Amino acid sequence: MSRRLAWVIILTSGVFAARASFAQQKRPYNELMKDVAATYASIKKNLDANAAPAAAADAAKLQTLFKDTEEFWAQFKTKDALDAAKGAQDAAVAIAAAAKANNLQKAQASYSGVGKFCNGCHTSHREQMPDKTYKIKP
Numbered sequence: 001m002s003r004r005l006a007w008v009i010i011l012t013s014g015v016f017a018a019r020a021s022f023a024q025q026k027r028p029y030n031e032l033m034k035d036v037a038a039t040y041a042s043i044k045k046n047l048d049a050n051a052a053p054a055a056a057a058d059a060a061k062l063q064t065l066f067k068d069t070e071e072f073w074a075q076f077k078t079k080d081a082l083d084a085a086k087g088a089q090d091a092a093v094a095i096a097a098a099a100k101a102n103n104l105q106k107a108q109a110s111y112s113g114v115g116k117f118c119n120g121c122h123t124s125h126r127e128q129m130p131d132k133t134y135k136i137k138p
């Protein structure tokens, strides 16, 4: 069985039963978010350690993760979520550019600017369930 078909079956028969469109995902959205959070934390760690090349590599990865985030939200056409995903990509590009230029202070400033996109989207489009898991609110 192909990987894609396996995911379609898992997603359509599981918690997302009512939402066939989720089957179009490359991978579950919460996994993408966990990767976003880990990469975001790694950027900070590397910036604080003055490890500019590593921070630049993390920032480039964060940009692709937010590109995937944007692609995910495209199916719902949720404008503010799409804007947050795009704004976060731009901020990630700015971090990478500053880190590559070894301007760590500027990279730190761009890093701090990403937080508002995380928080904005979570406030509007994430709902915590009684079991502490999260639900997507398009």
Ligand code: HEC
Pocket: 029, 030, 031, 033, 034, 036, 037, 040, 069, 073, 081, 082, 084, 085, 088, 114, 115, 117, 118, 119, 121, 122, 125, 126, 127, 134, 135, 136, 137
């Ligand atoms: C465009 C909207 C959007 C943006 C931008 C966004 N998130 Fe999320 N995030 C969500 C939604 C919706 C969920 C809930 C879905 C889920 O967890 O399945 C979520 C869940 C999470 C989770 C919980 C994952 C889990 O289930 O364990 C973490 C951690 C997270 N986000 C971190 C971040 C961080 C850090 C950033 C910014 C660097 C960020 N997110 C930016 C929408 C967004």
